[in-house]
Amino acid sequence: MDAAHQWVSTTAGRIATDPYSWMQAVHWVGGSGLYTPSRSHGPKWGETTVRLAQELSALTECRPGIAYLARKLGVSERTVKYHLDMLREAGLLVYRSKGSRITSSIRQASVFERVIPVEFDTALGIRTIGEGVQRRPVGIAEEHRSTIGKLAQKAARKVRWKRSRKSSSRRGRCTPMQGGTSGSSSAAGTHSPSESKLASGSRKSPTPKKPKRAKRTLNRVGRRYQLARELIQQVGWLAGTSTSRIAWIVKDVADAGWTAHEVIAWLDTTAQPEHGTRRPSGLLGYRLKGVTGMPGWQTPQQRAAAVETMRESRRAEHARHDRGPAGGWDFTNCQEPESRAVWRTFDEAMADVRRVLQQREAPVELFTIDTEAPQAAVRIEDFSRELVIDLRAAAEKDPSLIFNSLDSIGERDTRRLYTNRLVDRVLADHNRAGALA
Numbered sequence: 001m002d003a004a005h006q007w008v009s010t011t012a013g014r015i016a017t018d019p020y021s022w023m024q025a026v027h028w029v030g031g032s033g034l035y036t037p038s039r040s041h042g043p044k045w046g047e048t049t050v051r052l053a054q055e056l057s058a059l060t061e062c063r064p065g066i067a068y069l070a071r072k073l074g075v076s077e078r079t080v081k082y083h084l085d086m087l088r089e090a091g092l093l094v095y096r097s098k099g100s101r102i103t104s105s106i107r108q109a110s111v112f113e114r115v116i117p118v119e120f121d122t123a124l125g126i127r128t129i130g131e132g133v134q135r136r137p138v139g140i141a142e143e144h145r146s147t148i149g150k151l152a153q154k155a156a157r158k159v160r161w162k163r164s165r166k167s168s169s170r171r172g173r174c175t176p177m178q179g180g181t182s183g184s185s186s187a188a189g190t191h192s193p194s195e196s197k198l199a200s201g202s203r204k205s206p207t208p209k210k211p212k213r214a215k216r217t218l219n220r221v222g223r224r225y226q227l228a229r230e231l232i233q234q235v236g237w238l239a240g241t242s243t244s245r246i247a248w249i250v251k252d253v254a255d256a257g258w259t260a261h262e263v264i265a266w267l268d269t270t271a272q273p274e275h276g277t278r279r280p281s282g283l284l285g286y287r288l289k290g291v292t293g294m295p296g297w298q299t300p301q302q303r304a305a306a307v308e309t310m311r312e313s314r315r316a317e318h319a320r321h322d323r324g325p326a327g328g329w330d331f332t333n334c335q336e337p338e339s340r341a342v343w344r345t346f347d348e349a350m351a352d353v354r355r356v357l358q359q360r361e362a363p364v365e366l367f368t369i370d371t372e373a374p375q376a377a378v379r380i381e382d383f384s385r386e387l388v389i390d391l392r393a394a395a396e397k398d399p400s401l402i403f404n405s406l407d408s409i410g411e412r413d414t415r416r417l418y419t420n421r422l423v424d425r426v427l428a429d430h431n432r433a434g435a436l437a
Contacts, residue, residue, distance in 0.1 A: 001117075006088045007095050013115040014128065014135040019057035021137075022114040023155035024148070026053045026092055034119065035090045042082045048075065050159050052083045056093070062112040091117035124148060221247075223254050230260035231284075235267070238280050249285045256292045262303040265310040266291055269432060313431050342398045349391055352383060353409065380416045392418055399426040 005011055016022035029035050030045055037044060055072055056062055069080045087093040092115060099110040113133075121128060125141025140148060218226060228246035232238045238246065247254075253263055270287050296302050380388075395401045395418050402423055405414040415423050 001089055001091045005091075006093075008113045008115075008133060011091065011094045011115055011133060013091050013094075013117040013133070014121075015133045016114045016116050017136065019114070020152075020155055022092070022116060023053060023057055024151040025116045025120045026050065026087075027151050027154040028120055028123075029090045029092060029117070032123070035086075037086055038089060039082070039085075043079060045086055047159060048073065048079065049083045049086060052080065053087065053092070054158060056087075056112070056114065062093075062114060063109050064112075065109050091115060091119070220255060224248075224251050227254045227258070227260060227263070231263060234260055234264060238284065241280050245281050246284065249281055250288065252292050253288060257300065258292075258303065261307050262297075263288070265303070265307045266297065268310050268313075269306075342394050342401055345390055345394045346401055346404060349383075349387060350408065352387065380413055383417070388417065392422065395422060395426075399429070402426045 001011070008015075016025070027050070030050065035045065051073055052069065055069060056064065066077045066080050070077045073080065084093065088095075093112050094115050096111040096113050097108075099108040115133070120126070121137070124144040124147060126137050127139040128135040128137050130136055224247040225243060227250050228243050231250065232241060232243065232246060250258075250263065267284075267287055291297060297306065391401070402414060402418055403426075405417065409417075411423075
């Protein structure tokens with residue numbers, strides 16, 4: 001149909017009595033091959049055309065907006081215009097009134113009429129009564145009943161497509177006179193409670209509240225990531241590491257039901273590798289290797305007892321390292337060395353310390369701590385290299401020498417003399433022995 005015959009007053013077709021019969025005509029035009037678009041460019045007749053016809057057939061008043069149809073179909077507005085042109089050229093859609101596009105005034109949407117072309121009636125032998133666009137079908141030729149039956153099946157079957165997330169989230173309705181699809185209001189089905197219920201003070205709402213959604217439980221992967229986040233927050237040397245990498249490292253303990261406190265309790269019972277590690281995640285993997293099969297850590301009850309032991313040992317550690325008036329170091333904090341050679345080496349070292357202090361006119365008793373005197377008075381640099389080597393070798397054999405040194409010269413100089421590694425190992429062994437006791 002040319003542009004002059006695309007109006008309800010000039011068309012040779014008849015207005016469809018219902019959307020069902022109109023969709024039969026749409027499928028017949030698409031399958032007959034009689035229609036050829038006038039444009040050499042743009043889309044051809046296909047699935048999008050049928051989907052657009054389905055949307056138009058569902059409207060009480062065929063008054064759609066281009067933007068509305070584009071949102072519904074998930075295509076561009078230019079594509080919608082192309083397919084509307086094809087429906088008009090095929091004689092299936094005609095203008096009742098054409099919308100305005102004046103910028104300074106309110107824009108009006110076009111109003112269409114769904115029309116069945118006269119070629120459809122002729123091809124299927126449909127008999128009609130009446131004149132003009134108001135003609136009505138009254139019968140069909142016997143030999144074309146099977147054809148009309150197949151078209152009926154196609155009209156009843158909706159063409160489905162995958163909606164994109166964008167098109168489904170922006171789905172909406174257009175209002176009348178602004179490209180809307182219906183003149184009815186969305187609030188037409190709502191109602192206010194009766195005055196009798198308001199007067200009686202009825203507490204029952206006509207729109208009951210939806211029940212709260214049950215809290216979702218974490219799956220296996222979720223528990224791994226939850227444990228990883230908790231460890232990164234609570235373990236200082238894991239700060240800044242990748243959550244996904246830590247989740248992969250703790251997958252065995254997370255699957256076994258370990259909590260963050262239980263993992264930290266296990267980490268407190270192991271020492272850092274002597275040669276160090278390049279990254280914190282590697283250290284964590286080294287310490288957790290095979291931990292799920294360790295005796296005493298296989299059941300939740302055993303792990304809970306280990307966590308309690310860790311908490312008690314930490315309280316004892318804080319009390320042991322308290323430098324306040326009520327918790328200072330004394331001789332009862334350590335055991336006397338059993339080897340006389342160790343005693344002799346220790347006496348020689350303390351004699352050197354006493355001699356250095358006397359030279360500086362700052363005498364300090366051997367086994368007492370003067371809180372007023374700064375610990376910087378002791379200079380480990382004055383010890384000979386041979387003496388330091390002998391003291392460290394002796395402390396390797398008898399750890400009680402380190403406790404005596406802590407009591408006499410303080411923790412800072414003890415670590416300088418015996419190295420942090422040796423002091424940490426001795427203290428860790430002492431804490432572990434106290435916890436097991």
